[in-house]
Amino acid sequence: MLLKGTLLKGYSGFYYVYSEDRVWECSLRGRFRVKKQDFIPGDKVMILSDRGIKATIEEVLARENSLIRPNIANVDQALLVLAMSTPDTDFNLLDRLLVQVAHAGIEPVIVFTKYDLARESDLSPYEYYRTIGCRVFYVSNILAQGMEEVREIVRGRVSVLAGPSGAGKSSLLNSLEPSLKLKTGSVSDKLGRGKHTTRHVELLEAAKGLIADTPGFSSLYLPPMRKEQLQEYFPEFGPYRKECRFKDCLHVKEPGCALREAVQGGEMTGLRYEHYRQFLEEVKAAENKY
Numbered sequence: 222m223l224l225k226g227t228l229l230k231g232y233s234g235f236y237y238v239y240s241e242d243r244v245w246e247c248s249l250r251g252r253f254r255v256k257k258q259d260f261i262p263g264d265k266v267m268i269l270s271d272r273g274i275k276a277t278i279e280e281v282l283a284r285e286n287s288l289i290r291p292n293i294a295n296v297d298q299a300l301l302v303l304a305m306s307t308p309d310t311d312f313n314l315l316d317r318l319l320v321q322v323a324h325a326g327i328e329p330v331i332v333f334t335k336y337d338l339a340r341e342s343d344l345s346p347y348e349y350y351r352t353i354g355c356r357v358f359y360v361s362n363i364l365a366q367g368m369e370e371v372r373e374i375v376r377g378r379v380s381v382l383a384g385p386s387g388a389g390k391s392s393l394l395n396s397l398e399p400s401l402k403l404k405t406g407s408v409s410d411k412l413g414r415g416k417h418t419t420r421h422v423e424l425l426e427a428a429k430g431l432i433a434d435t436p437g438f439s440s441l442y443l444p445p446m447r448k449e450q451l452q453e454y455f456p457e458f459g460p461y462r463k464e465c466r467f468k469d470c471l472h473v474k475e476p477g478c479a480l481r482e483a484v485q486g487g488e489m490t491g492l493r494y495e496h497y498r499q500f501l502e503e504v505k506a507a508e509n510k511y
């Protein structure tokens with residue numbers, strides 16, 4: 222029978238394909254071997270199996286998208302994982318990740334962890350992200366709270382994780398799929414996992430979905446882009462942008478800037494605007510280096 226599946230990993234000549242809620246050990250049809258085609262985790266494949274756990278890869282379907290770091294195809298969403306406390310939520314980093322994810326054409330899902338440690342009763346800085354079209358979840362990995370909603374989001378999709386060290390990414394994977402037993406805690410504890418050695422990326426099965434075992438997106442750099450492009454990644458600027466006096470307004474010093482007026486008038490939150498201005502400087506500096 223011919224089944225559609227998703228490649229999890231290649232390992233010493235075999236390919237492991239997830240289909241019908243299980244993993245198939247596959248070899249390649251001769252014509253693929255001859256073409257030396259490159260497969261990466263996330264590739265959608267058609268496999269042929271007579272019986273047992275073995276199968277052959279008959280066909281590879283066209284990729285919808287692919288990420289370089291980690292090298293994964295057909296990514297459905299990025300789970301941006303940030304702690305609410307310990308460490309304090311880094312909203313600058315969150316906004317930076319949102320720009321990167323949008324630039325890569327991937328849908329963001331925000332997961333705020335350590336809800337059990339959150340001190341502020343005021344969730345509005347977190348809830349704000351819903352108003353700009355993001356899905357937002359709150360979880361505690363320690364108390365196993367909020368997991369059902371995240372499971373729902375992960376099921377049947379290919380996800381990549383992003384977020385700073387210590388945010389609880391490994392803990393979240395363990396909460397979703399306890400059998401993974403990933404090491405959590407300090408970086409030194411995790412060295413055994415091969416953090417600093419080159420190894421192949423793979424997709425892990427978690428909560429009936431697939432999640433890359435290596436986090437993606439850089440906490441440090443924005444992707445190369447034109448300076449006019451950056452504002453497109455701030456959807457809440459949209460209504461104001463139309464009102465600016467100049468069509469090519471970058472919303473920094475230009476007279477008649479409706480966006481700046483909205484921030485000054487308190488109509489729009491200043492924090493994301495501040496991040497925008499900071500990112501704009503970085504984009505300009507990078508542009509000048511080309």
Ligand SMILES: Nc1nc2c(ncn2[C@@H]2O[C@H](COP(=O)(O)OP(=O)(O)OP(=O)(O)O)[C@@H](O)[C@H]2O)c(=O)[nH]1
Nearest residue numbers: 334335361362363386387388389390391392405406
């Ligand atoms: N109280 C509390 N602690 C948590 C929660 N999630 C994770 N932690 C703790 O936070 C620390 C870091 O969690 P990890 O899951 O290792 O974080 P990570 O994002 O995988 O970190 P790196 O591998 O360094 O990128 C660990 O000591 C966890 O036990 C949570 O929801 N609540």
Ligand SMILES: [Zn+2]
Nearest residue numbers: 465470472478
């Ligand atoms: Zn403007």
